[in-house]
Amino acid sequence: KQEVTQIPAALSVPEGENLVLNCSFTDSAIYNLQWFRQDPGKGLTSLLLIQSSQREQTSGRLNASLDKSSGRSTLYIAASQPGDSATYLCAVRISGGYNKLIFGAGTRLAVHP
Amino acid sequence: EAQVTQNPRYLITVTGKKLTVTCSQNMNHEYMSWYRQDPGLGLRQIYYSMNVEVTDKGDVPEGYKVSRKEKRNFPLILESPSPNQTSLYFCASSSLQAGPNTGELFFGEGSRLTVL
Numbered sequence: 001k002q003e004v005t006q007i008p009a010a011l012s013v014p015e016g017e018n019l020v021l022n023c024s025f026t027d028s029a030i031y032n033l034q035w036f037r038q039d040p041g042k043g044l045t046s047l048l049l050i051q052s053s054q055r056e057q058t059s060g061r062l063n064a065s066l067d068k069s070s071g072r073s074t075l076y077i078a079a080s081q082p083g084d085s086a087t088y089l090c091a092v093r094i095s096g097g098y099n100k101l102i103f104g105a106g107t108r109l110a111v112h113p
Numbered sequence: 114e115a116q117v118t119q120n121p122r123y124l125i126t127v128t129g130k131k132l133t134v135t136c137s138q139n140m141n142h143e144y145m146s147w148y149r150q151d152p153g154l155g156l157r158q159i160y161y162s163m164n165v166e167v168t169d170k171g172d173v174p175e176g177y178k179v180s181r182k183e184k185r186n187f188p189l190i191l192e193s194p195s196p197n198q199t200s201l202y203f204c205a206s207s208s209l210q211a212g213p214n215t216g217e218l219f220f221g222e223g224s225r226l227t228v229l
Contacts, residue, residue: 044203045220104155106155
């Protein structure tokens with residue numbers, strides 16, 4: 001059974017720091033992995049999608065990597081800003097069951113000025 | 114603008130009073146899904162649909178119904194709501210067409226439902 005774990009559960013950093021959020025999964029047979037951002041009480045915003053054949057994706061200050069063999073993905077945020085404060089979730093879509101998206105519990109990020 | 118639209122965004126109702134939460138997407142996506150999000154339990158899938166007239170149960174389907182008569186719409190129906198269905202509900206959609214963004218899931222803003 002696929003399990004997705006995100007570490008740390010919460011993170012507080014000063015503005016300007018580069019930071020790494022971690023996502024690990026137990027079964028490497030995945031279709032893709034997606035990173036989301038969620039602001040309190042709001043919907044999930046897609047940040048980056050990495051297909052199983054890809055190693056990384058970049059968007060602005062965000063870079064996500066995928067290592068299927070070790071069951072890990074990292075989300076790198078460069079030069080963090082207070083506006084980056086949110087909960088970040090990763091989700092893996094498992095192979096063989098297209099409908100099945102397994103979410104991690106999220107990392108709650110606070111960037112203070 | 115590409116989006117997934119849910120209505121209502123907020124609703125307070127009473128036990129047993131039937132309600133429908135609508136979901137519409139304008140991206141011509143084949144796949145649509147409903148989730149509920151509860152503190153400590155994360156996101157759990159209720160129902161999903163791979164295309165028109167094709168729906169199936171997710172992890173927590175009890176007490177819910179769905180229909181997919183048109184490609185753009187995927188309403189969630191609570192025939193007889195109960196307090197344990199108080200939650201934040203999300204609709205999501207994605208394309209099944211082959212391409213670099215296949216399977217990228219787009220979410221609506223959420224519908225906060227309270228059942229008294």
